[in-house]
Amino acid sequence: MKKPTYKIRSDVWLYPGTTPWHFVSVSKKMSAEIKEKFGAKPRGFGSIPVHVTVGKTSWETSIFPDKKSATYVLPLKAAIRKKEGIYAEDMITFTIEIRV
Numbered sequence: 001m002k003k004p005t006y007k008i009r010s011d012v013w014l015y016p017g018t019t020p021w022h023f024v025s026v027s028k029k030m031s032a033e034i035k036e037k038f039g040a041k042p043r044g045f046g047s048i049p050v051h052v053t054v055g056k057t058s059w060e061t062s063i064f065p066d067k068k069s070a071t072y073v074l075p076l077k078a079a080i081r082k083k084e085g086i087y088a089e090d091m092i093t094f095t096i097e098i099r100v
Contacts, residue, residue, distance in 0.1 A: 026072040049099040
């Protein structure tokens with residue numbers, strides 16, 4: 001059975017702090033759909049496991065709810081950003097495949 005997949009285009013943004021993290025956001029409309037379909041049994045911090053592809057790089061991670069913006073956010077590890085040449089404020093396209 002094919003897993004639900006979403007193609008998303010979003011700006012990379014920084015969460016401020018002593019060691020800032022880079023994130024991309026899932027749109028409110030897609031986030032609402034994902035929460036409705038797959039949010040009944042979230043993992044820690046309300047996360048939903050996903051398989052992500054950015055450019056030629058794929059990995060397993062989770063998306064996390066951001067209650068302030070009513071969206072899910074995807075953290076982008078430094079190794080992924082370096083491999084794909086991604087920087088804060090870049091617009092990127094990525095896919096997430098839900099793994100629940």
